[in-house]
Amino acid sequence: MSYLQGATTVDRRRVFRALRVTLVAAAVVSTGLFVAPPAPAAAAQSTATVITSGVNLNVRSGPGTKYSVVKSLAPGTRIGINCYRNGSSVTGPYGASTIWYSVEGVSNGWVTDAWIYTGSNNPVTSPCASSTTTRESKAYSWAAAQIGATSDPWGRAIDGWCARWSVGAYGQLNAGYASAYDMWLGFKSKGLTRTSGTAPKGTFVFFGKASVNGYYGHVAIATGDGRMITTGGKITVQPYSWANAPYLGWSYAPAGWTR
DSSP states (O other): OGGGTOSSOOOHHHHHHHHHHHHHHHHHHOOOOOOOOOOTTTTTTTEEOOOOSOOOOOESSSSSSOOOOOEOOTOEEEEEEEEEEEEEEEEETTEEEEEEEEETTSTTTTEEGGGGSOOOOOSSBBOOOOOOOHHHHHHHHHHHHTOSBOOOSSSOOTOOOHHHHGGGTOOOOHHHHHHHHHOOOOOOOOOESSSSSSTTTTTTEEEEEOGGGSSSSSEEEEESEEEEOOOOHHHHHEEGGOOOEEEEEEEOOOTTTTO
C-alpha cells in the first residue's frame, strides 16, 4: 500500500492499525489489494481476520502450501487461532511470513499468517506442541499391528486387495477406486502425490501397472525407511523391490481421512 511503502523500520501492522480510521477506505479503493480488517477485540490474542480481497483464503492440512486444501475462508472472516508452527513462506500485503496458525474448529486446518490480520508481525500464540499422534503415525501403527495377518480387521481378504486394505489405515472401509493405479491418479489430481524424497512413515507408496499385479498397480503403507507394510498372502514388511513393478511415488491421504 502506498502510504506504508516507506515504513521500513517500524511495525507495518501497528501503522496500519493506527491509521485505519482515516485511511482504510482510501486504501481499499486505491489499491484493491486486501480488505481492511475490523479492529481486534482488546483481549483477542487468539483471533484473526482474513484479509484477502476477491478470493478466499485456503485452509490447508498442514503448515505449508504443499498440503492439501481442506476448507476456504471468505474475506473478512473472523477465526480463532490455537497455536503456530513455521512452514513455507507466503507473501501477503505486509510482506513474507513463514508463520502458520492452527485454525480453531477445523481438524488439521492451517492458515498462513501472511493473509490474516493479527495485529502483529510476530506470532500471537504459543508454538504448537510437538505431536507423535499425527494421522500418519496412527496409520502406521494400524498397519504395523496387522503384520502377520491373513485378513483385514473386518475379516475380508487382503491378497489382491491392496488398495482396500491400505485405506483402512485411515479409517476407510473402501478405497473408492477401481485399482491401486487409479487411486494414484486420483490422489495425483488432488495434488497429494510426491515423486521424490523418502516416503514418510504412514503415507501411501504406489507402484505402477505390471503383470505381477494384474496391471492394477500396487499400494502399501510406508515405514519411513524405504520399506513398506504390504498385503500379499499375509501382511509383511518388504523393500520396494518386492513389488516387482515401477515405483511411482508416495502420497498423503486426502483431507479428512484419519483414524
